Amino acid sequence: MDGVHDMGGQQCHGVIEPEIDEPLFHDSWERRVLGLVLACGATGSWNLDESRFARETLPPAFYLSASYYRIWLAGLEKLLLQNQMVTAEELSDFKMREPAVPVKRVVKAEQVAPMLASGAPVDREAAAKALYAVGEMVRVRNYQPQTHTRLPGYIRGHVGRVALVQGCHVYPDSNSLGMGENPQWLYCIEFQSAELWGDTENSGSVMVDCWEPYLEKTDSK
Amino acid sequence: MVVGALNCLLFSPLRIGYYAAMTEKDNFEHTHHHDHSHDHDHSRLDETAVRVRALESLLVDKGYVDAAALDALIENCETRIGPRNGAQVVARAWTDAKFRKWLLEDGTAAIASLGFSGRQGEHMKVVENTPELHNMVVCTLCSCYPWPVLGLPPTWYKSAPYRSRAVREPVAVLQEFGVELPAEKLIRVWDSTAEMRYMVLPEQPAGTESLSESELASLVTRDSMIGTGLPLASVQK
Structure with a gap:
């Protein structure tokens, strides 16, 4: 989806403003939102890609102006509604009206440390050989789904070199739709800055992780 | 393929007031987020705090x-x-050549050997700065960041200015961070679009060869591992 979240290369967003000795959270509710997002995610009602899609499809004006944890809060409320875990009425006054729907798990305090320490790896056994090899030139397909993708718009149609073959990973474009993991080969592609941005003051490059379906063969050298 | 459009539309009519209220508040916060001694709009701030507390109770009540x-x-x-x-x-890595080699070849395993692993660090790739090459990490699509080694990302890392500009004009971005690199040094920007998490291995500052491992660790800033900074040149007493 060509959403407002796909910011790479956009202009006029202004200067970067690092905050000296920035605290971990700016308000105490932010730490509760972080905890709620992690705890609700652990119920297994949605996957990481579905949660990204929920945030990306928030109203653009809201996405651009809201603080980070406010976006997380809005995304969480949206996911809870989508999964019928709460009703709109319940979200309006926070009084429980409907019984809970069954969820896969409710994480307990003693499970938290092992859960976070093991994480959720996304590498999977490959069903087929990788189509591309390190050093090969590839072109990014003109692929424009209305749904979630991790293909940033700024590399579409551009040619780059396969720098790394990262393994076979869960494919977000399928996983975000609840259509299964559909693992695909993942490559790190190196794009020359001049290829992406035309004349540029730096002769460097941008490295972007791309799943195999994002790419096609090219004769470009 | 209308799912995307549906996702955009499904809840916004219902929640227009909510988004509008939150947006208004945040415009204020954005222009002021540097100086917290300024007066805040306490009523709206409290509104969100109350909302989060109420949501938490609801979710706990529901089990x-x-x-x-x-x-x-x-x-x-x-x-x-x-x-x-x-x-x-x-x-x-600066003091142990064997570890350094392992770290660059299999970042996840080498980092786990020091006790750091897990969520948002399941697939670690450590990229090495050299006299010829400077690395810098961004997530243009959201806020992907290697939690086990760097923690939660700072606000600027998640902000539109950094996400938009890091890939297009890294030299200007680095200058804003006070980093001036020799013109001939190549800059490589890593956009974290997948679940690979990148960490920069900065160059060891000259003249620090005799320092202990823990003294060396005190030179390593967060930004030097994102690539928007360089390590400190000497131990701060």
Whole structure:
């Protein structure tokens, strides 16, 4: 989806403003939102890609102006509604009206440390050989789904070199739709800055992780 | 393929007031987020705080969230992860050539050997700065960041200016961070679009060869491991 979240290369967003000795959270509710997002995610009602899609499809004006944890809060409320875990009425006054729907798990305090320490790896056994090899030139397909993708718009149609073959990973474009993991080969592609941005003051490059379906063969050298 | 459009439309009519209220508040916050001694719009701030507290109670009442687990999740993120972990990894790489080689070949395993692993660090790739090459990490699509070694990302890392500009004009971005690199040095920007998490292995500052591993770790700043900074040149007393 060509959403407002796909910011790479956009202009006029202004200067970067690092905050000296920035605290971990700016308000105490932010730490509760972080905890709620992690705890609700652990119920297994949605996957990481579905949660990204929920945030990306928030109203653009809201996405651009809201603080980070406010976006997380809005995304969480949206996911809870989508999964019928709460009703709109319940979200309006926070009084429980409907019984809970069954969820896969409710994480307990003693499970938290092992859960976070093991994480959720996304590498999977490959069903087929990788189509591309390190050093090969590839072109990014003109692929424009209305749904979630991790293909940033700024590399579409551009040619780059396969720098790394990262393994076979869960494919977000399928996983975000609840259509299964559909693992695909993942490559790190190196794009020359001049290829992406035309004349540029730096002769460097941008490295972007791309799943195999994002790419096609090219004769470009 | 109308799912995307549906996703955009489904809840916004219902929630227009909510988004409008939150947006208005945040415009204010954005222009002021540098100076917290300024007066805040306390009523709206409280509104969100109240909303979050109410949502938390609802989710606990419904049995989706265990209150003790919630506290443990937050505590874990506040205490177990952070840039001091990454600094230890860098200092080890500076002092142990075998570890350095392992770190560059299999970042996930080498980092786990020092006790740092897990969520948002399942697939680690450590990229090495050299006299010819400077690396810098961004996530243009959201806020992907290697939690076990660097902790939660700073606000600027998640902000539109950094996400938009890092890939297009890294030299200007680095200058804003006070980093001036020799013109001939190549800059490589890593956009974290997948679940690979990148960490920069900065160059060891000249003249620090005699320092201990823990003294070296104190030179390693968070930004030097994102690539928007360089390590400190000497130990701060």
